[in-house]
Amino acid sequence: MAIELKVIKIGGxxxxxxxxxxxxLKDFASLEGPxxxxxxxxxxxxxxxxxxxFTPQMVDGRxxxxxxxxxxxxxxxxxxxxxxxxxxxxxLNTNAIGLSGADGNAILxxxxxxxxxxxxxxxxxxxxxATFIKAQIENGxxxxxxxITHDNAGHLLxxxxxxxxxxxxxxxxxLYDVSLIxxxxxxxxxxxxxxxxxxxxxxxxxxxxxxxxxxxxxSGMIPKLDNCYNALKKNVRKVIIGSPDVLKKDYNxxxxxxx
Amino acid sequence: MAIELKVIKIGGxxxxxxxxxxxxLKDFASLEGPxxxxxxxxxxxxxxxxxxxFTPQMVDGRxxxxxxxxxxxxxxxxxxxxxxxxxxxxxLNTNAIGLSGADGNAILxxxxxxxxxxxxxxxxxxxxxATFIKAQIENGxxxxxxxITHDNAGHLLxxxxxxxxxxxxxxxxxLYDVSLIxxxxxxxxxxxxxxxxxxxxxxxxxxxxxxxxxxxxxSGMIPKLDNCYNALKKNVRKVIIGSPDVLKKDYNxxxxxxx
Numbered sequence: 001m002a003i004e005l006k007v008i009k010i011g012g013x014x015x016x017x018x019x020x021x022x023x024x025l026k027d028f029a030s031l032e033g034p035x036x037x038x039x040x041x042x043x044x045x046x047x048x049x050x051x052x053x054f055t056p057q058m059v060d061g062r063x064x065x066x067x068x069x070x071x072x073x074x075x076x077x078x079x080x081x082x083x084x085x086x087x088x089x090x091x092l093n094t095n096a097i098g099l100s101g102a103d104g105n106a107i108l109x110x111x112x113x114x115x116x117x118x119x120x121x122x123x124x125x126x127x128x129x130a131t132f133i134k135a136q137i138e139n140g141x142x143x144x145x146x147x148i149t150h151d152n153a154g155h156l157l158x159x160x161x162x163x164x165x166x167x168x169x170x171x172x173x174x175l176y177d178v179s180l181i182x183x184x185x186x187x188x189x190x191x192x193x194x195x196x197x198x199x200x201x202x203x204x205x206x207x208x209x210x211x212x213x214x215x216x217x218x219s220g221m222i223p224k225l226d227n228c229y230n231a232l233k234k235n236v237r238k239v240i241i242g243s244p245d246v247l248k249k250d251y252n253x254x255x256x257x258x259x
Numbered sequence: 260m261a262i263e264l265k266v267i268k269i270g271g272x273x274x275x276x277x278x279x280x281x282x283x284l285k286d287f288a289s290l291e292g293p294x295x296x297x298x299x300x301x302x303x304x305x306x307x308x309x310x311x312x313f314t315p316q317m318v319d320g321r322x323x324x325x326x327x328x329x330x331x332x333x334x335x336x337x338x339x340x341x342x343x344x345x346x347x348x349x350x351l352n353t354n355a356i357g358l359s360g361a362d363g364n365a366i367l368x369x370x371x372x373x374x375x376x377x378x379x380x381x382x383x384x385x386x387x388x389a390t391f392i393k394a395q396i397e398n399g400x401x402x403x404x405x406x407i408t409h410d411n412a413g414h415l416l417x418x419x420x421x422x423x424x425x426x427x428x429x430x431x432x433x434l435y436d437v438s439l440i441x442x443x444x445x446x447x448x449x450x451x452x453x454x455x456x457x458x459x460x461x462x463x464x465x466x467x468x469x470x471x472x473x474x475x476x477x478s479g480m481i482p483k484l485d486n487c488y489n490a491l492k493k494n495v496r497k498v499i500i501g502s503p504d505v506l507k508k509d510y511n512x513x514x515x516x517x518x
Contacts, residue, residue, distance in 0.1 A: 051312070074338050074339050074342050075338040077338075079333050079334040079336070079338020079342075080330055082338075083333050083337045084333070084415065087361040087415050090409060090411055090413070091411060091413035100345070102342055102346040102357070103345055103356045103357050104354060104356045141363055152350060154346050155346060156343065
């Protein structure tokens with residue numbers, strides 16, 4: 001039987017809240033066994049862009065990544081956030097190693113082709129280097145991945161952190177029994193976005209399709225859930241969406257996805 | 260006989276000049292055998308600080324690293340510069356991995372005690388984790404180290420890149436035959452700072468002491484040279500200071516240091 005590996009993704013709202021982040025990192029550090037952390041960006045990159053005198057352009061909630069933006073997100077995601085998390089994990093006796101997709105050629109991507117919109121330096125994942133990541137884990141390290149990839153032509157690319165978590169989980173499934181856990185500011189998938197009591201504890205694909213057809217799923221959740229089902233179809237053993245308290249095994253704080 | 264390992268440091272002036280950096284990286288990528296790159300910061304952190312509305316305070320050419328400054332240098336050194344170099348090296352078929360001292364607990368430091376001046380988040384190196392760095396090299400990776408360390412109490416620290424190069428070279432000398440090469444904007448140690456023809460090809464410690472006593476060494480070179488002799492005394496096999504062209508084996512572009 002393969003060894004269990006946890007791939008845990010934290011979103012921007014967790015990162016933007018120092019108390020929530022510290023509490024999450026404590027729980028993360030105390031998890032037994034091999035684990036990978038994937039983190040998003042939070043508001044810092046946008047805030048700093050404003051301070052520097054430019055305003056990131058968003059289309060459908062996605063950043064148009066200009067030359068200025070890729071510098072900014074590289075600084076904030078791969079620099080400030082990634083290294084701050086790694087330093088905190090070291091203090092919690094977790095031997096973390098912060099990685100962008102360029103490091104060790106961990107995640108190769110290609111710049112998104114222009115159809116109607118040119119997203120700029122945005123990368124779609126081509127290949128996750130599972131061998132490299134496994135070697136780090138076998139050296140006793142805990143990879144901490146930020147949402148920056150590369151194209152192997154010398155360019156850094158901005159890639160959605162949810163997609164990174166999903167694709168990393170899929171690639172590692174050839175080598176481990178992988179659980180993929182998305183932590184964000186809600187206790188899971190809700191039928192009423194403002195009502196935590198509307199938590200769906202189990203969401204299979206059929207039920208998901210039904211809810212989607214009734215517009216009962218918040219639109220912001222759809223790409224995340226699509227990433228979840230993609231992972232389940234490609235041999236990720238278990239996929240969960242919940243609040244950071246899911247790591248405390250609080251059963252009111254997550255949704256379990258199934259096919 | 261131990262395997263040879265090259266530890267090469269590039270300074271800010273190389274980083275600030277894109278053509279010089281690209282040319283250096285090509286030469287670096289073509290070097291055979293295990294190698295480590297250590298890079299400084301350049302002017303970008305100071306430029307960005309000004310854009311963000313604060314002015315870094317310098318005392319004797321050293322940055323007083325406030326809370327704002329440590330965020331800025333983490334973004335620029337560990338984020339932008341480090342990952343840009345790693346992406347370029349990947350494109351040059353060098354499997355680089357960018358590291359701060361927090362990653363894999365590579366470089367443990369302690370915040371500099373306050374005597375007359377509080378340097379803020381500045382770290383003095385306590386221990387280089389040679390075992391970790393060796394494991395990366397043995398996995399076929401080329402470590403690219405930035406000038407950020409950590410204190411294992413959750414804080415990142417700003418550490419002089421010349422000192423990092425020297426201490427990494429010393430620590431790796433237990434495991435490899437180490438050559439330490441400092442690349443900067445001059446062709447080596449000069450007796451006349453503006454005259455490249457005043458290059459000293461060989462500088463032993465006695466000659467260095469003599470030149471220092473006559474004030475014939477530019478003050479900015481003294482900490483760098485002290486790092487060199489420190490390395491030689493602690494079993495680093497060879498120490499060189501020169502322009503990036505030293506990697507092309509241009510014999511007019513470097514000074515060899517000896518005890």
